[in-house]
Amino acid sequence: MxxxxxxxxxxxxxxxxxxxxxxxxxxxxxxxxxxxxxxxxxxxxxxxxxxxxxxTGPDIDAFVLDIDLPDGPNSLATLEAKHGPLPSTLEQTTGSGGCQLFFKWPKAGPGVRNSVGKLGLGLDIRGAGGYVIVPPSGHPSGGHYTWKKGHVRQRGVNSGVLEVALGQAALGGIWAGCASFGWVLSSAMASTCM
Structure with a gap:
């Protein structure tokens, strides 16, 4: 390790x-x-x-969407059906079988704070003041954290779900168009410990 x-x-x-x-x-x-x-x-x-x-946060230039089992995938699917798919980004599988999506830290706006379940059941945000465990670390379940093959979700680049996560509606459009912020995490993180 x-x-x-x-x-x-x-x-x-x-x-x-x-x-x-x-x-x-x-x-x-x-x-x-x-x-x-x-x-x-x-x-x-x-x-x-x-x-x-x-x-997580400005120190690594990223925040993380944590999708916990069993409810997180369904909650995310509901959000994506309403707001469009998340942009492609670096993804790891957690030791329990859930996943964590890493997104580039926004350069404008108030930043991203930690939250538990505010987006939906089984969906947590790790932002400023938070942290994540990364591969190849172990997990209490006996599993291990791993980077997803290819490390990038091949998904659309619609920003609707991230707008919800970041309070876009409440901020009156300050962060219009998440893609313009370069949400994919740095290649340095993507090439780490593969």
Whole structure:
């Protein structure tokens, strides 16, 4: 796991160790995330099987839509039927079989905050002040996080669902056209630990 954590850090993504229960193993949690190789080596020498946590938000230039089983896929399908499909983006399968979609952090507007279930049952947002576990980390279910083959969902580029997620309607069109913000996460993240 150490080599994987170092690979993320070398690509500019700060990491921190988490237990199999997804809870941070270090004081200050995701605030302690770093790209410093010496610190990362120290952590993973102490906890060699630690999962890899990465903070979401402006630090990694991304927020994450977490689609949990069993209800998340149906909730997302309902939103997409109403607002159009999500844009293609980097996707990982969680250890429990759900998935997480990584989207580019918006350069304009108020940013993206964490939420649980506000979009629908089984749909959570990890934004500023949040974090996710990344591959090849383990999961309490016994499964492992993995990047989806090809790492990109081949979907349309309609922004309706993201507008709902980001409060587009309430903001009066500040973020018109999500595609114009370049929602696909950086190639650096997409090429990490494959």
């Amino acid at each position: 150490l080599n994987d954590a170092l690979n993320y850090a070398r690509r500019g993504h700060p990491v921190f160790p988490c237990g199999i229960d997804k809870k941070p193993l270090v004081q200050n949690g995701f605030h302690a995330a770093t790209t410093d190789e010496e610190q990362i080596r120290s952590w993973w020498e102490k906890w060699p099987n630690a999962s890899i946590g990465i903070p």
